[in-house]
Structures are given as C-alpha cells and as structure tokens.
Amino acid sequence: MRFFMISCKKATYLVSKKEENRISWWESWQLRAHLGICSLCRKFEQQSGFIGRMAKQVTMHETLSPEKKEKIQAALTHEH
Amino acid sequence: MPKNQLNPDQWVQLYADALYNYTLPRVNDTAVAEDLVQETFISAWKARDSFKGEAAEKSWLFSICKNKIIDHYRKKARDIMQPMSATGVTDNFFDEAEHWTKQDQPGEWGIDLSNTVENKEFYSVLTMCRKKLQEMQEAAFSMKYLEDMDAAEICKVLGITSSNYWVLIHRAKLQLRTCLEKNWLHIK
Numbered sequence A: 001m002r003f004f005m006i007s008c009k010k011a012t013y014l015v016s017k018k019e020e021n022r023i024s025w026w027e028s029w030q031l032r033a034h035l036g037i038c039s040l041c042r043k044f045e046q047q048s049g050f051i052g053r054m055a056k057q058v059t060m061h062e063t064l065s066p067e068k069k070e071k072i073q074a075a076l077t078h079e080h
Numbered sequence B: 001m002p003k004n005q006l007n008p009d010q011w012v013q014l015y016a017d018a019l020y021n022y023t024l025p026r027v028n029d030t031a032v033a034e035d036l037v038q039e040t041f042i043s044a045w046k047a048r049d050s051f052k053g054e055a056a057e058k059s060w061l062f063s064i065c066k067n068k069i070i071d072h073y074r075k076k077a078r079d080i081m082q083p084m085s086a087t088g089v090t091d092n093f094f095d096e097a098e099h100w101t102k103q104d105q106p107g108e109w110g111i112d113l114s115n116t117v118e119n120k121e122f123y124s125v126l127t128m129c130r131k132k133l134q135e136m137q138e139a140a141f142s143m144k145y146l147e148d149m150d151a152a153e154i155c156k157v158l159g160i161t162s163s164n165y166w167v168l169i170h171r172a173k174l175q176l177r178t179c180l181e182k183n184w185l186h187i188k
Helices: A008-019 A025-037 A039-056 A066-079 B008-027 B030-046 B057-079 B120-131 B135-146 B151-158 B162-183
Strands: none
Touching (some): A008 A039, A008 B162, A039 B162, A066 B030, B008 B030, B008 B057, B030 B057, B135 B151
C-alpha cells in the first residue's frame, strides 16, 4: 500500500499539473487515491483553483497622472 | 473598405491608461508598468511604417505591449544568476514525511470556492502576496494565469525545463495560498 501512496507534497505538485492537463494516467490515479483520503489536500486543490480563477479575472481601473502622461508624451515626441 | 490608420499624436491620450491597466497586473510594479507603456509607444512609433492597416490601431498597440511584457520576463529570467536556487531551500509547508505542517496546512476559507467573488480586498492582498514571490515564480505565475500561456511557451521565455516550471508553479501556489489565508481571510 505504501508503495502506491504519494505524499501531500507530491499530491499538491500534481494538482498544478492536473490543472494544465499535463498529468499522466498513473499520476492521475495516484492523485485521486491521495485526495480520497486527505481532506487537507482536497482543500488545497479547491483553494488553488480559486486563486487561479481569481488571478485570471483581475481588472484594473487606474489612471496615469497627467504628469506621467506628459513625461511619456515628451519621450515619444523626442523620437519624432 | 478604408484601411486603419495611425494617429500617433493621440496615442497617449487615447491608450496610455488602457495599456497601463493591462500591464500593471502582469508586472505587478507601477514603475515597471509605466516604463513598458512608454516603451510600447516608442517602439510603435519606430515601427509605424510596418503598420499595414489590417488591425485596428488599438490592437496593434496592445500586441506590441504584450511583446514588451514577455521581453520583460525574459530579461528578468536572464538577470537571475541562480534561477533554480529555490528548489533546495527548505520550507515550512511540509514536514520530513512530506505531510502538511500544522502551521501551513490549508484552513477553512468559509466561502464558495467554486465561483469567483467580486472582491477588491482580495486583489489588493493578492498584489501584496505576489510581491513576496521570487521573481521567477512571479514571472511564471503571471504568464500562466494572466497571459494564459502554456507551459512550453513559458519554459522557452524563462529558459527553464518543464520540471523546473512545475516546481516554480507549485511553490508559487503554496506561498500565495498561505499568504492569502493569513492576510485576506482576516479582513474578509
């Protein structure tokens, strides 16, 4: 049994590979077996997915100050 | 159909903020983002003769900006002498048997994790937490999640192997998770 079981460190590593579909069937089997008995790694998997989805959705609504825009404009004009 | 034309005199006024808002979350540094926006306009000006008018001015500028951002990651990776030093560093996430330590084991977040949430605080904490990542981890994280690049492309830009890449992403995730749990959930 020990031979088939992977550690939490390895399981969390495989969670990222799985998110990108880069996991082999053997790794996938090992991960499923581990997640079946480890609630901490199940939490990690959910939180990891959440962080990824949130990171993808980030939008910013900042504005550059007039001074910064003038500086950029000056640099651009300098090239003319 | 009239072809698209360039109006360089209006670039800063029309597109500086949009390019800045695109760049800032990707490089996570205001000064770097400002520089990249400026470089985008200058490169665009120098390349204006190659503009064929097939794309809209705005998307043409964004594609130049995107290349600037990738170049920025590439330079950063080259500047780091020992990019993979992190692999040998011991951490507190797991014990000797590679089980979670009490201190860093995932806690209950008490929110629905299957969806995303509208949450300004989350993003300000995420920005802060990303600043604590090592530069290579941060570059890999940005390219994977914000640029939506695949592992092979990212490895090429950073000049690393795919197993190096998985280690970077793994460690970035572990660190961000812990940092968010400590800092975001308390103010949620």
